[in-house]
Amino acid sequence: MSLTRVHNLSISLDGFATGEPQSLEAPFGHAGERLHGWMFGTRFWDAGGSAGVDDAFAQRHSQGIGAEIMGSHKFGPPGWHDDPEWRGWWGPNPPFHTPTYVLTHRPRPPLEMAGGTTFHFLDATPAEALAVAREAAGGQDVRIGGGATIVRDFVAAGLVDLMHLVQVPIVLGRGVRIWDGLEALEDGYDIEAVSAPSGVTHLTFTRRATA
């Protein structure tokens, strides 16, 4: 069965997955790189990194994934829609290596990149986008790549089977909060928390089988 998964979405103690304002120079606003420092120390990111619990979680990002869906704010800074040359933040060989669907109200033609990533631009509901991505994934899983708004929308629509959040010990105070609109999330998921020596806490949400 093909699952819908979220991985490595870092949040602050107060639940913000990004700071503000987002710009070309500061993709995560005032959060800077502080939400992702835990990942830079893993082998997933750097061959000289640690193979501990942070790495074990981080590695799952890519395992068994056949397609990604991301939000418009993940693909580029405010204004990217007006730049016909914008090809994402990631250079010629983006780290997705699968068909990757960017949700936007202003679609453009697909962009074929090196390394197996093709960006497709879709104006669609979460359920519609998931149907398209699922088909493209060829039996593998679909990753919801973020940002927080898109993840929240897919969770609220009941479409996510597994969600991995990484809680970082900082208080951002403002930004986009993952929890808004998700009251009683625990009714549908088994939730596990594991704190790591790096200081972060991994939270996993596994959809409970329905009776």
Place this chain on the structure above:
Amino acid sequence: MSLTRVHNLSISLDGFATGEPQSLEAPFGHAGERLHGWMFGTRFWDAGGSAGVDDAFAQRHSQGIGAEIMGSHKFGPPGWHDDPEWRGWWGPNPPFHTPTYVLTHRPRPPLEMAGGTTFHFLDATPAEALAVAREAAGGQDVRIGGGATIVRDFVAAGLVDLMHLVQVPIVLGRGVRIWDGLEALEDGYDIEAVSAPSGVTHLTFTRRATA
């Protein structure tokens, strides 16, 4: 040195330390007892309980404390000010066993209870209340007993040396949030996270020595 400490303040994943609405029948609103289930399983609460990590944290609530400061919402449900007979939620022998200061804009005469608890009612700023409680504590520490609003006020005023929060894996969606107004809290505190087999995560904030 006498410290100012917060213990066993339970919050949801989205940071709410109580649900809503608060009433005589539901002191924690729609949160019910779900924020405190972890504590009911400890020896701190019940002699037949567990002596694991949850208990180790919970026990510190009472150790070395010479006075407590609490908010008006912790002392009683909405309307308690209009009931001259209201003596708190806890019966004749409240679990504080020290002078206990209730912050309120409508003070009343002190209430001497069994077991060493005397409730004093103070209309004062956090710093003023702390000075009074510190004096009464006779060299021991002062506990800021909650609710969330009072804890937040004391933290924001720079008065708290040690704060212990217990993050429970539920999403409440509404209530009183501990994090509001505490942006960049990590600048002043060393923060440690420890997840427990019960499913909660203990967060400790230890004030960093200033240079």
